[in-house]
Amino acid sequence: MIIVTRPHITDAELDAIREAVERAGLQTHLSRGEHRTIVGCIGDERMLAEVGLATLAGVESVIPVLKPYRQVAREFRADPTIVVVGEGAGAAIGGNELAVIAGPCSVEGREMLFSAAASVRAAGATLLRGGAYKPRSSPYAFRGLGEEALALLAEVRAETGLPIVTEVMDTRQVDVVAEHADMLQIGARNMQNFALLSAVGDVRRPVLLKRGLSGTIEELLLAAEYILARGNDQVVLCERGIRTFETATRNTLDVGAIPVLKRETHLPVIVDPSHAGGKSWLVAPLSFAAIAAGADGLMIEVHPTPSTARSDAEQSLTPDEFTNVMTRLRAFAAAAGRTMAPPNVLHVNTPPDAVGAGAS
Amino acid sequence: MIIVTRPHITDAELDAIREAVERAGLQTHLSRGEHRTIVGCIGDERMLAEVGLATLAGVESVIPVLKPYRQVAREFRADPTIVVVGEGAGAAIGGNELAVIAGPCSVEGREMLFSAAASVRAAGATLLRGGAYKPRSSPYAFRGLGEEALALLAEVRAETGLPIVTEVMDTRQVDVVAEHADMLQIGARNMQNFALLSAVGDVRRPVLLKRGLSGTIEELLLAAEYILARGNDQVVLCERGIRTFETATRNTLDVGAIPVLKRETHLPVIVDPSHAGGKSWLVAPLSFAAIAAGADGLMIEVHPTPSTARSDAEQSLTPDEFTNVMTRLRAFAAAAGRTMAPPNVLHVNTPPDAVGAGAS
């Protein structure tokens, strides 16, 4: 922590500042300049969090030197974290092979879910997404099938072998979602729902944490720290576009956040191009850009017939469009030194005929 | 709903669009222009929410005409809502008299709470704030005393007569907070925590709903709609600054949101100048501006000794500073045609000596 003082500070004020710092167990070090004196605070600056330094007489500003997060930082863990989702071999996120989570925005029924699962699997997706509980701006919009959807997701996993990612919105749902799903998603609007972060930190399921619409990169890392601090270090971060003045796209994909996060943290980083762009024709270029910038994977909305989707119709790909994106993505993955699962691959526990169904 | 078509749309595409709209129970009305044909959809456009109009061939854009909220709208209720908080006469928010909620960021102990309560009451505050559960960016920061704080708040209410406002962050806490507090606060980071909004919609306590850091005015109204849709129409909206590119202030007080909200909704609107500015010296000018722009009240952080505060030290007023703001505020309130409670007023159930304590 560095304390910059106002011009003409008195000796008594300076003494009071030093005492406040030293009472918290740190040492101080003065640099007297022409206009300002600077007080360097040496020691664990987190001890100063509850010392109201900025309110002391003569203080102009207080500048932290250390990052406020600990366990998520690169310095804390030398190797990148690889999060394995699902039973058996499962699907790895954060390794050399790209992870692709695909599926419908919300689970609308058995048939559409199985159809979507089969087609995304055939195109090379490694995990299946599908909303059981949906956050919607309006209380009058469709909010998901709830537990019925969870049961369907578990069923489709049994058939296709694809691990399941689904959103949890309420601390009271954490247990039931953790029971059925392989990975718990924290949505953008809940990035700073600290009760929910703590709750998913207490279960032993990987967590997919989406960046909030106005969440800074530092706040995203602190949100992840909440989960790690409770003992769950299986966290994947997801950039999904931030809110800016530009309205031509639904959100603004902060592609620069990818290399910044990869530099700051050992956790895997994926990108959701569907929500970032908000239009199906933007999914391909944003996906390619994300992988080129170093992302570890993608999360893409795919619906058997987008025009009938009960949510996010405009940004959902058809199965054919998704297959096309996956095909073109391979060259970008290779350019980035990454591999991709082959299309139509067999995962654990999946009988060959399920693949046939998926390809049909 | 208005549908704008692409140039060179075919008759078949146009027919498909009309059929989709009419299937949902609305009528269509064509306006053929030189470049574009426009399809007006007549009827309840909310029926179209799950029709993926934007995905149909030939559609360029889909423009809603009706506001997506209903019960919070001025059109729904002719008279302004006045929310009465607390037992007996309680404290009214939304009437001609300004409401002033004041008190410490968090309840740190019995003594500081009683001291803060006495001094804000003496200066004319009409409700007491104090955090029991604190949302903090970092998991390592002080997060409040929890139920112990709730008990202290109930105790201080018994002594001073000030109704209590405190934040609830978790659906599992709603019952216990509703038992102790007079008004439940939904913090900015939970503005779109839809599970929590629904949960406070189910209790019979007034709700103070703060605007999210990147919440639009429309989203704030829809968040309130969540609460009203569950049967709780005692909701007060709170503008507390939004996140912009400017870093000289903690947030940017969106003072224009006040008249916009007053025009759109019958619900009361107050302002939190402490979080908006983030510095104690900004509280006075932002408070005056808020009332001048038509706000129904203020929510201000006051701490007996800000330099020892465990959170928000930099933006907390001392009791003397708060008294000064309240004194100067009277002229602005009068200019706005509003009244203010006299300083040091007696509320229900408050013995005279408690006032003396507050003034000492």
Next chain:
Amino acid sequence: MIIVTRPHITDAELDAIREAVERAGLQTHLSRGEHRTIVGCIGDERMLAEVGLATLAGVESVIPVLKPYRQVAREFRADPTIVVVGEGAGAAIGGNELAVIAGPCSVEGREMLFSAAASVRAAGATLLRGGAYKPRSSPYAFRGLGEEALALLAEVRAETGLPIVTEVMDTRQVDVVAEHADMLQIGARNMQNFALLSAVGDVRRPVLLKRGLSGTIEELLLAAEYILARGNDQVVLCERGIRTFETATRNTLDVGAIPVLKRETHLPVIVDPSHAGGKSWLVAPLSFAAIAAGADGLMIEVHPTPSTARSDAEQSLTPDEFTNVMTRLRAFAAAAGRTMAPPNVLHVNTPPDAVGAGAS
């Protein structure tokens, strides 16, 4: 300047950093912490502007301590600057009396200009605005009458005594505009048009400098510094709303910028509520808020018949609406300890019958 080093910096790297600083004529001061060493640079840190400190091996971040502006800073001049506009007594901006600049967005013709001038003067405006050269997003929109408008403005000044404020958009226009107008306005889109800032710094006319749509407060002050650095210290700053994610208002009035600017600089600060809100019904509440927050004046668009205005129709007040705003403003001005010119006041060189015309 403070340099924060990376962990595990070598002695050679540290020496190279110190040498670079000392070569620029400053002294260095080391504070060795557990994780980081901090290098304080003592002396005129502006000497370091061209030393690429951040690129040196071992440097994590470089934190400036001094503000980058000089002549606009409070520390540079003890008393607030009062800018006097116009010949004779002129109109003062920055004194105890509020300045109110009013008039049409653009000068559309003789009759409308004289009508507007008479009515704003009757209501108590102290300066007249009117665009001769208009910045328009589209090249196909009306861009002002140019020199013809300048001549009309000079004529209306002769008749009403109101000093003239008009925008200059091109370095080549500075001389002709300075010849006719009393105050040169730099529009928001030109806040960082450094050639234009330098050019108006070279003339001896007061300058009204509007904040850019995404200009920070610091950048606004540096833009003013450009003008002062050329020898023209008659500069008035104007907050007119910034660009944010919110679309309910045309821009977001950053009301907090007013007290921040008043604290940082000795220059006067006024507010343009017309562009900030973008709707005529928002002008009153935003004007009241601006004065309550400490602004030294307002700039308001008034048009005899807004529905026929060739630009900014939606945000222009009618003369009656303007009179109403001015009347109600008086109580807020008084609350803020400010005076206002009486309505219908006579200025220099104005025959009484002109007033009668204005009031009719």
Next chain:
Amino acid sequence: MIIVTRPHITDAELDAIREAVERAGLQTHLSRGEHRTIVGCIGDERMLAEVGLATLAGVESVIPVLKPYRQVAREFRADPTIVVVGEGAGAAIGGNELAVIAGPCSVEGREMLFSAAASVRAAGATLLRGGAYKPRSSPYAFRGLGEEALALLAEVRAETGLPIVTEVMDTRQVDVVAEHADMLQIGARNMQNFALLSAVGDVRRPVLLKRGLSGTIEELLLAAEYILARGNDQVVLCERGIRTFETATRNTLDVGAIPVLKRETHLPVIVDPSHAGGKSWLVAPLSFAAIAAGADGLMIEVHPTPSTARSDAEQSLTPDEFTNVMTRLRAFAAAAGRTMAPPNVLHVNTPPDAVGAGAS
């Protein structure tokens, strides 16, 4: 144009609206809904620009249907524009081969400029950048060598054959810059300097137009329209990061703007990763992302010794770093179906030994 009326509009109000539209030469078409009547305006809606429709009684909102730009739109020109810069074969921007503009932020002297030019040419850059006039936030910062730099740029072009791109900041400089340089750059801060846009529209030199820090995509296209409207259709657009709340990067690269622009306009689109990220280590991932998203080229700052650069030191690449980016870029270009000039290529008028000098 679509006009949405308020509920309970009177027939007289509706008639007045229709008359206003029809007076401007358009036809109207009514759709009467349950709550609102909608007035479709059929014809050239640009005729309505100066009709203050939004101010008419009974009007709730006015929604444009047509895009406000014309000549820059895809609909205006079927084929993509390819801008050829420089004499002879020149360098093409917008064709299948990627364009790479590289060089120092500012021209600091003869030796550094020639060294930079030789090294970027050796690595495969197709155009040379170098600032003669520099926009700087502070009036006390280095602002370029001016005409001396222009002469050096012309000299280095003669030697290396690289066409020259340099910024013009003032209408009075347009002629002299056009005389020496091959392409005129309009910087981000001047995107809406309409006088300058018109001035470069009048010369016969290609223009590189950078997006403003808070410029929307639509405003960027309208700024280009200013240039085309004056008869100069050789315009290249440049995304260089926008201003958002995120401070981890200097700006936020709006990668989604690339596909949006490519869909909306026939003009080429390039990206400046140096200013977008603001850190040298971000240039590689942002460059790869830009090309993956469909950009036609890049503009990258390269300095022989960044630590001595007089501006933008932190974001400049060394020649070795630039060579490395260019080498890795080839795989991404191929994935995007684009070609790149081979490294060390000979351009017109360049003797072989100049190449040797560059590679040494």
